[in-house]
Amino acid sequence: MITVQAIKNINGKPIRGLKVYIVAGGVRVAYTNANGEAMINFPLPSKGKVVIDRQTVHEGTLQAYMKFYL
Secondary structure, eight states, rough: EEEEEEEEETOOOOOSSSEEEEEEEEEEEEOOOOOOOEEEOOOEEEEEEEEEEEEEEEEEESSSSEEOOO
């Protein structure tokens, strides 16, 4: 399980309703909740790409919890 959290850089608040993709040998999709978190069932350890709202925010090793400031 991978949890991706999206935080608004300007005010530090979580961003709700963003589409999050994990791309690694396939694509998994989830939307961020009120806490800015999207939980995606994905095997670890893995390498891949994290895309939030059509913007690539990470490429490389995927971790169980990943926080991004947008």
